[in-house]
Amino acid sequence: MGRPTIDDVARAAGVTKATVSHAYSGKRPISATTKARIFAAAERLDWVPSSRARALAARRANAVGVVLSRDPAILASDAFFPAFISGVESVLAGHEIALVLQMVTGRTAEERAYRAMASGRADGVIVLDLHRVDWRVPYLRDLRLPAVLLGAYDAENPFSTVRTDDATPVRELVAHLRALGHTRIAHVSGPLDYVHSHARAAAYVESVGGDELLREGDFTAGSGRALTAELLGLPDRPTAVLYANDTMAIAGYSYARSRGLEVPADLAVAGFDDDHLSAHLSPALTSVSSDPFRRGKVAAERLLADLAGEPAESVTVDCTVLRLRASTAGPAPEAHPTPLEEELS
Amino acid sequence: MGRPTIDDVARAAGVTKATVSHAYSGKRPISATTKARIFAAAERLDWVPSSRARALAARRANAVGVVLSRDPAILASDAFFPAFISGVESVLAGHEIALVLQMVTGRTAEERAYRAMASGRADGVIVLDLHRVDWRVPYLRDLRLPAVLLGAYDAENPFSTVRTDDATPVRELVAHLRALGHTRIAHVSGPLDYVHSHARAAAYVESVGGDELLREGDFTAGSGRALTAELLGLPDRPTAVLYANDTMAIAGYSYARSRGLEVPADLAVAGFDDDHLSAHLSPALTSVSSDPFRRGKVAAERLLADLAGEPAESVTVDCTVLRLRASTAGPAPEAHPTPLEEELS
DNA sequence: GTGAAAGCGCTAACAG
């Protein structure tokens, strides 16, 4: 024995398996009475169609893939990912489509992962953490694997894209700080070869008119701390720092406080991505929420549309909201604050 | 055309598909020369075996499943999940086994998800967030779906289990606080029908000798805040609070500070799970790190062993480490501190 | 050592 098959159901209902199949897929009109008989039989036998057989015959996995090439340590400190996946799942669930996740380190492993997806594990993939020049884009094209890219990818490509306007909140933040009297505004970015880090950094440079106070971090608390130390050691130190994520911002402001600076009185601090803890810190951290759940939703919807045969399309999700909180409240400190002595280690 | 199949490779190598299949699986001795010819042909044709066909023929998906029934909002504020998944993936990757993730809300959806897994999407599942009486255990047994349970499940069941000793760190924490002079130690737990929340709460009750200062939270910042407000409004308020996760702890200590209390001078605070931000707060938060990565690793290894036919087994991962930090440093405040006035809303 | 052939449990033409 073992699980019942479509043949068992067909026999029990007195029809052929084709009819059973169509009763469920609806790809062919079936009379209400036979349909009822079929469903009853299926129910009675407790039949669940084999997704393996279905996948092979229909040439589709009914699954979409996500391959993640982040360092686990960074992943763990990332508010984006779980929320994004939730958003993706929120649309997949309604279509009985599964999510296949693969975490890899290194290009070879990543290529293998995408080939596995293309070999039938998934019907399409969502690509995260786009680089400004990303080998995956031509690679996926060659694999003929449908994909949705998250982030603005400028080079010619056949894929749908889900974009977010990262520049506007950065500009607003700079304007806000300027209005409070800040003139030395720094930015600790993420790795600049990521499209989103680059977009934020570019908007910052454009807003403040230079990159003198731009430092490239890597999204970890460690880099937030180290670069903050460096910035605060400058002769004409910044009075405000924008970080590319909340993890670095919090590490940064903790460092500043450990050195005797008050936030926001001596140093204004803002993050990005609005970690769930940020509103609960004291002072609460100003941040930019970017609704990863919604972006996951849109990306999944877009991928399903692609899979349904619609032409690729680039959609922009308007989802960034500036959350002004205590860490950037109040006037800027006086013009030329004393620099902190640079710390060793 | 389309992708090459095993037949193309067989033809190109001058053998039959059976031989190709065996050349890769090693389930039959193949002469070195034909093997070489086969691999060369496969390489030349750029053949990737179809995982769909393979799954159907071999009756195994080469995938393991995780179905998550958490509210997306809680998931997003959870340091556990991404790290756990990383750990799982770290072992699956080496076996060319995929991870199928499904997020659901509600029992019906969860049952559907498990049936989908059993229908061939996955060869086994890892079950998280075990309840003290959990319908999934008999359900999965009836489905005959191999599973590994994360957490101590006491009722009779056929599954492998990955346990963690949650009680010891709680006892250590209480002992530590006692040594500092605290006598009124509270605990804000997670939902008590979860096995892990219950285990922590039970250890707490046993250590302090009563449940007068035990409050049941739900892991969200909101509940951390509300229950802290309630505890601090008590006539004989606690001078130390243990929270079942860092999110609640941070929300709690932010609340306390907003009401004028100093941490740890007026109130000692400890969390659980060691969020990546906790070490970077000021004061840094005492917490219990529980190495979710490692637990994911062990759970995945255990599941693979089950799938390989080994008998089910219960393993205990010794992975909790008490991270004593500033939020519990220094002596307890005087015996009967003034209660805070209870806050409305 | 290798080949031939029979499935795995569905979907999808092609008929009627």
Added chain:
DNA sequence: CTGTTAGCGCTTTCAC
């Protein structure tokens, strides 16, 4: 509206 017949691309007996 429903039945018949081929596959989908592998794995796995059973032969030799």
